Amino acid sequence: MVINDPEVVAELAALYPRYEEALVSNDADTLTEMFWDSPHALRFGATENLHGSAEIAAFRQARPGANLARTIDRLDIVAFGRDTGSITLEFTRQLPGKTVRGRQSQLWIRLPEGWKIVSAHVSLLPS
Template identity: 55%
Template structure:
């Protein structure tokens, strides 16, 4: 079954939900971040200092994370959609006041509730 890569309307949807996620991230909108992760035990997030398995662990991490130092600048973002229901978003970023480059990868799935992150990974380069 062939998949159309970056079908314009699907790409626009994922770009919009990624922008919503980014805004929520830098403004510590925990409720929006929780909403945009798939509420499922199979969801995972590997962070710079933590491995989180399942929506409950991700939600608990977000609730306990400090609200300061979240501002960042996106250096490069690559979003690719595969068919109508699956996408990846990869970004390089730099936090304010830091010379280190960070990387973020997200796997997005269209669910009955809309686009949701089903897997994420964040790392920092030395």
């Protein structure tokens, strides 16, 4: 297995900005499309545990669209072979009266329909 094949890293690096733009603009349709359409997809958020693509999509559709902007402080991509990758990042959000720091991890798998997030986790760091 080749770790960090430059072509695979480049594919994932090209996908991530689309995810980030959809996230901060609250584009629920694009975010839903980027996740694996399966009852096995997972997203553990700062305040929620979502099991399956239906729960993830419902969360996205109901999420308020305000104050979603964030600054990416660090982004790391690791590719494992041709069809598996990990994208992790640290971020900062400016909210009224406070700065919030957090982290995010995503497991991406190349499926027949293309690259999909099969598992994601978001957590906030204590202030």
